Amino acid sequence: MSRRHLLLGGAAAVGAAALPDTPLAAATVDAAGALGQSKEQCWGPHQAGVATRSQAFATYLGFAIRSGVARADLVRLMKIWTDDIERMTQGTAVLADPVPELADVPARLTVTVGVGPGLFRTPGLSHKEQPSWLRPLPPFSIDALQAHWSGGDLVVQIAADDPVAVSHARQVLVGDAKAFAEVTWTQTGFRRAAGTTAEGATGRNLMGFIDGTVNPTPGTDDFDQVVWINDGPSWLQGGTGMVLRRIRMNLDTWSGIDRASREQIMGRRLSDGSPLTGSLETDAPDLDATTDGGLLTIPEFAHVRVAHARNAAERIYRRPYNYDDGVTGGQPDTGLLFTAFAADIDRQFVPIQRRLDRHDLLNLWTTPIGSSVVAILPGFEPGDWLGRRLLT
Amino acid sequence: MRRRGTVLAAAGLLGLAGLTGCSSASSPAASPNPSQGCPVTVADGWVKTADKGMTAAFGTLSNSSSEAVTITAASSPASSSMELHEVVDDNGQMVMQPVPGGFTVPASGSLTMEPGGYHLMLMDVSAPIEAGQDVTFTLTCADGASTEFTAQAKDYTGGEETYKNDGMDSMAPSPSMS
Numbered sequence: 001m002s003r004r005h006l007l008l009g010g011a012a013a014v015g016a017a018a019l020p021d022t023p024l025a026a027a028t029v030d031a032a033g034a035l036g037q038s039k040e041q042c043w044g045p046h047q048a049g050v051a052t053r054s055q056a057f058a059t060y061l062g063f064a065i066r067s068g069v070a071r072a073d074l075v076r077l078m079k080i081w082t083d084d085i086e087r088m089t090q091g092t093a094v095l096a097d098p099v100p101e102l103a104d105v106p107a108r109l110t111v112t113v114g115v116g117p118g119l120f121r122t123p124g125l126s127h128k129e130q131p132s133w134l135r136p137l138p139p140f141s142i143d144a145l146q147a148h149w150s151g152g153d154l155v156v157q158i159a160a161d162d163p164v165a166v167s168h169a170r171q172v173l174v175g176d177a178k179a180f181a182e183v184t185w186t187q188t189g190f191r192r193a194a195g196t197t198a199e200g201a202t203g204r205n206l207m208g209f210i211d212g213t214v215n216p217t218p219g220t221d222d223f224d225q226v227v228w229i230n231d232g233p234s235w236l237q238g239g240t241g242m243v244l245r246r247i248r249m250n251l252d253t254w255s256g257i258d259r260a261s262r263e264q265i266m267g268r269r270l271s272d273g274s275p276l277t278g279s280l281e282t283d284a285p286d287l288d289a290t291t292d293g294g295l296l297t298i299p300e301f302a303h304v305r306v307a308h309a310r311n312a313a314e315r316i317y318r319r320p321y322n323y324d325d326g327v328t329g330g331q332p333d334t335g336l337l338f339t340a341f342a343a344d345i346d347r348q349f350v351p352i353q354r355r356l357d358r359h360d361l362l363n364l365w366t367t368p369i370g371s372s373v374v375a376i377l378p379g380f381e382p383g384d385w386l387g388r389r390l391l392t
Numbered sequence: 393m394r395r396r397g398t399v400l401a402a403a404g405l406l407g408l409a410g411l412t413g414c415s416s417a418s419s420p421a422a423s424p425n426p427s428q429g430c431p432v433t434v435a436d437g438w439v440k441t442a443d444k445g446m447t448a449a450f451g452t453l454s455n456s457s458s459e460a461v462t463i464t465a466a467s468s469p470a471s472s473s474m475e476l477h478e479v480v481d482d483n484g485q486m487v488m489q490p491v492p493g494g495f496t497v498p499a500s501g502s503l504t505m506e507p508g509g510y511h512l513m514l515m516d517v518s519a520p521i522e523a524g525q526d527v528t529f530t531l532t533c534a535d536g537a538s539t540e541f542t543a544q545a546k547d548y549t550g551g552e553e554t555y556k557n558d559g560m561d562s563m564a565p566s567p568s569m570s
Binding site for chain 1: 523526
């Protein structure tokens, strides 16, 4: 059972949560500002922001460690960030914040810190054991990766149900890291706004698909096995692996594809995400089913077929966000921040991605332009600090 | 017309904004506190990073006793000399100066030390105070008892007040980053 739980701000909110689908309840939530006062626990064996129910907004930051920074300096950075995270996620201003009011609305803020392979070039860290998968993904034929969307010695995910809370946390964390690391990329993403769909509903991506249906359920043994690391280097036990892929969608060419073709390409219905062989979103796709004419109901090229796990190891936890950076040069700069967590990236994620690379028809309208692989540090308890086992 | 812009670095104004309208110093009355041990604790302590020279520490002093307590001195391994300071409006210039008699924390109350207000002044930082470093401080109560706290060092660009004892010279610019 997950130790993370939602702490609601007021009695009104509790009443509203019990009656999520009545108009009166919705109005009560808004009136109380309960969404803004909801908090996610930041302490525990795992960092928040992985098993946490996806917040509406996220910013991902890639950092490069400054030259001259050594292990002892990273200790100081992690102590500052730990203090910042403890305060901001609980709705308290960080030390030295001249406008403490900016921390007043945490809105389920979480901050999740990961380390990339480049961190181990830091003097004093090169002897530390790294998991074999902590390296850039192998090249894929569909990739058009851009350096300025890729890598990162440190990668931080900041997520909340309020974009001001995300932005303020970004400002604080980047400012407090200035002496140690500089930001090399920033990616901002969004899902449906909090309170606009049923809690826990699968999100819809900007191509129109319900995205994230086949996913382990946080709080279950299944999720724990897929996601959390229990062996290998001690500094990473309780952590996980994260893949962040910036996948541009060519929505202009995609707009010419009719609904029936879109559903064939995905293998699911646009209306409710149900597989073409079923009637509910949660129905398992029947990959052997055929049409009256003898054709596969879910085509060979369909995304759900190609992505379907071939064995028990090929499972990941997806936590995606849409991105929309406007229109550049007449083209929509739009897509998906594909975020996946797995205990072993090479074993669980790479085989799926290899198949998608070769056979997924969706590749005609999507292009991965950024890619990062990081090790998400284990969680920390009160009095402890992030990354202590790695840095001491 | 306020003249403080001619005295203070632009960044310093940010740190002082909260102080506008603050009157000149009036000496807080030092009250004897004959209890055993200093009943003052410090929360949210932090100190501005500095390579050398002067810097300042902040935090919230809380007094758990039923009598007012006066802090008369501060010390730290990070600085050979320390003073208890406040920032005051001196004919339109925001200047900092030692607080005669020390900081008085009201009975069952608190006193906030923050940029532009009360602070602990480190007069002579000998070794760099770097971001994220823990710095310990000892506060001495009027009756001689003392209390300790730890402050986290943070980069901070505000609060560059003029030190009255330095005449018109402003403090060193914002500490460089290590």
